[in-house]
């Protein structure tokens with residue numbers, strides 16, 4: 424992020440989800456930016472997503488934890504829609520959702536009469552969105568096809584941490600956003616209550632699929648580097664429940680569901696006191712006016 428070359432090793436994490444391989448997380452001593460060291464190149468990372476349960480792509484409802492995920496999603500969709508309209512100061516407008524997965528969020532916004540464009544890398548997920556929501560979701564390569572200033576709102580819900588070409592993407596987002604537009608980015612928070620409790624086991628490190636691990640501080644710096652001002656931060660305390668249950672499962676503990684529920688509750692209380700402890704955070708950026 425800052426171009427510094429002094430790195431320290433922060434954690435060593437295991438890919439519990441797909442391969443069991445180990446990856447180191449490194450931190451820049453200059454700016455504090457945390458990232459997955461030596462993550463697989465874009466051409467090779469596909470196999471790390473390939474399990475039948477990759478929930479964002481397949482919409483599986485198998486198992487108790489996945490059912491909790493689906494229940495929480497219904498609540499979150501309504502909350503996200505409200506947050507976008509309130510931050511954008513608009514009831515309708517032009518929205519671009521990047522990394523849309525199976526298309527639930529753009530479908531929600533379309534039903535509220537927004538003009539939506541949605542991009543998704545997975546062909547399976549694009550087909551799902553077409554079949555279930557009649558949404559014409561485009562591959563992620565379409566990002567560069569839009570004219571500058573095309574959107575009032577651009578959203579990336581748990582997507583930024585997956586993008587290999589980070590600085591280039593931020594530049595493109597700055598160009599595509601209208602001058603008064605808002606950029607809404609949700610990412611896991613490695614300085615959250617649950618991240619601190621679980622250390623390297625914390626499921627939201629999700630190596631090597633998560634390349635970057637933004638804290639509230641480094642996210643603000645990243646935006647500033649690319650001409651944005653951070654205008655709001657919102658906690659997503661419900662994520663702590665899902666992430667904690669998943670973490671407990673990865674740790675092979677008895678009663679993963681109950682333990683996860685307990686940690687999720689403690690994390691939720693902690694977030695009431697200090698929102699920067701939330702398991703995931705939503706960051707709202709506006710363009711710095713020249």
Ligand SMILES: [Zn+2]
Nearest residue numbers: 425427451454
């Ligand atoms: Zn740095």
